[in-house]
Amino acid sequence: MTKPSSPPTVLVIGLGGTIAMTPTTAEGAAKPTLSAEDLLAAVPQLAATGIVVKTxxxxxxPGASLALDEIEGLAGHLRAMDSQGAFDGFVVTQGTDTLEETSFLLSLLYGGKTPVIVTGAMRAPYLAGADGPANLLAAVTVAAGPQSRGLGVLVVFNDQVFDAARVRKIHSTNTNAFASPDTGPLGTVAEGRLRLLAVPAHKPLPLPAATARPARVGLYTASLGDDGSLLAPLLEQVDGMVVAGFGVGHVPAAWVPVLQEAAQRIPVVLASRTSGGTTLTHAYGFDGSEKDLLDRGLIGAGHLDPYKARLLLTVLLRSSADRSAVIAAFAPAGTTPEGRG
Incomplete structure (x- = not known):
């Protein structure tokens, strides 16, 4: 007789956010008050899955107040539990304001085999049509599934599964608030199980060990008519900069001398301010074009959006990475030619 296998065990870790909010004023303004255990109590369907859930x-x-050090601490906590092998999956619930960023940051810092699924809600639990319970049920289902093992950090929202490196928040209020403009979802949750359609194209390079070195990385977005006078003083105050350029990586010509000088001192990464697509390397050659800027020492972000590029550069600088390590880490995104820089 075959011995029955033990049911999968998933740990749900609560960080707050809309999914955990209740009204705390007479006007109904909400704040995060519910614990992870409270969230599970609102999902009675979990009992029918056979999954053992801990909290x-x-x-x-709120998601807007989460700090880098907190996410770094969470990543260390997850790594420690992954090494113990006590859980088949982890679920992190948090606010959606920064979910696209924290999930990517976790993907850079975690590195374990046990899947980490990040989810949240657009409607608080006390509102009609609250989506938190359904998102939590789907996230636990994905975390417990063997298909998720080794895929790192995933985002589950509205029964869709996203790569943390590609997911974007695309709407401020809709429950269908997340998408991956370039790739689409990796899979869906249907009939109580994950239906995986694709896997992430690549994984980040192993990063240097973290140090106590502080690193301040700025993000500056190109806009029509900006002469760069605000950019120059900002570049003097940071350890690294991400420039969100027009289109495939273009900036006003007036910015070029300022960026070239800065790129000799600090890493300056060139991203696109658009919601999809990639920066290029040599399609255009005018002053302030992507080729011109890369030739002057900037580093292409490729498919990484400006927010994720800033996080990757921050982690690298906090780890005391040198310029060659920064270039190598951005290269898999697709637009830093081998040997450039």
Whole structure:
């Protein structure tokens, strides 16, 4: 007789956010008050899955107030539990304001085999049509599934599964708020299980060990008529900069001397301010074009959007990475030619 296998075990870790909010004023303004255990109580359907679910409350903040150090601490906590092998999957619940960023940051810092699924809600639990319970049920289902193992950090929202490196928040209020403009979802949750359609195209390079070195990385977005006078003083105050350029990586010609000088001192990464697509390397050659800027020492972000590029550069600088390590880390995104820089 075959011995029955033990049911999968998933740990749900709460960080706060809309999914955990209740009204705290007479006007109905909400704040995060619910624990991870409270969230599970709102999903009675979990009992029918056979999945054993444990809970931890890590913090209780709106997504906008989460800090890099907190996510770094969470990543270390997840790595430690992954090494113990006590869980088949982890689910992190948080606010959607920064979910696209924290999930990517976790993907850079975690590195374990146990899947980490990040989810949240657009409608608080006390509102009609609250989406938190359904998102949590789907996230636990994906976390417990063997197909997720080794895929790193995934985002589950509205029964869709996204690569943390590609997901974007595309709407401020709709429950269908997340998408991956370039690739689409990796899979869906249907009939109580994950239906995986694709896997992430590449994984980040192993990053240097973290140090206590502080790193301040700025993000500056190109806009029509900006002469760069605000950019120059900002470049003097940061350890690295991400420039969100027009289109495939273009900036006003007036910015070129300022960026060239800065790129000799600090890493300056060139991203696109658009919601999809990539920066290029040599399609255009005018002053302020992507080729011109790369030739002057900027580093292409490729398919990484400006927010994710800033996080990758921050992690690298906090790890004391040199310029060659920065270039190598951005190269898999697709537009830093081998040997450039």
């Amino acid at each position: 931890q409350s890590f913090t209780a903040k």
